[in-house]
Amino acid sequence: MFIIDAHLDLAMNAMEWNRDYRTPIDVIRAREQGMTDKPDRGNSVVCFPELRKGNIGLVVATQIARYVAPDNSLPGWHSPEQAWAQTQAQLAWYKAMEEAGELVQITDLASLDKHVAWWNDGTPNDKKPIGYILSLEGADSLVTVQHLERAHAYGLRAVGPGHYGPGRYAQGTNATGGIGNAGRALLAEMERLNIILDATHLCDDSFWEAMDHFHGRVWASHNNTRALVDHNRQFSDEQLRELIRRGAVIGGVMDTWMMVPEWIRNVSTPLSMDCGLEKLIDHMDHICQIAGNADHIAIGSDLDGAFGREQSPYDIETIADLQKLPALLAKRGYSQADIEKILHGNWLRFLRHAWK
């Protein structure tokens, strides 16, 4: 089945992990043996051949670079200008992959419909470029709000104003506080440019302030539920109701600490915690119960978001294993029509509405 994955950090892996996504997964893993600079060395599950094998023909792919003030111990850049430059390096990699015939950028209704029709025309997809929609995870790198217009011109179509910790335009996971004047100005500019607001990673204060001030289209690219794993990174039922009311689609995220409670980093394993894809369906089910339908759930795997096999569902050897979801959903009683919505239909409906 055709799959859309709404959250991958492709360029971050290319530029900071030094992974050539054109090479087979065993080759990427083999070159990382003995390396300890990143938590997921030797365990990657994403590369272009595996995306094609899994019939994942369209992804939302990020630019990501945090600004950190002197008192902030998170990894990041010491000035917004450095963060901007990092996102421009990431953009240059996406463009190089377009020139190499590996990726094709999707920016509007015409390019979306053309790509989806081509990908699903019945011919083998092992030579076709994978479609990508450019998104910015954390807006710190926008040196000024005016930089957003430049970013829109090179194809940026979604922005999550926050990431982890305090941000320049919004407060993210594990932080507190609202979006303030800078955040409101950013949201107004996003609305003017018809850029999608990604609600993922907004802390509760910033989430509600953003909802009050943004009148454009909202999605949550990679988010699970607080009811099942109690953490501020997850959405409360009240937040889920607001997102559903606004027509949002919420991508289920496959980082195991967000799937099962009490995950301990570097100690727990997917098997010891019994964390398979079934656990993701529990979160999806919870959202469907609130919505009364299956129109608001989809996939936003995050499977190359600084973790790999060590922190992915035990039935994911590579991202191609997303193809296990249709059978698991069917076993849980989802109809064929609903399964198609979850694997691609809900994202397509959202995008067609947002870009009409």
Ligand SMILES: [Zn+2]
């Ligand atoms: Zn994220």
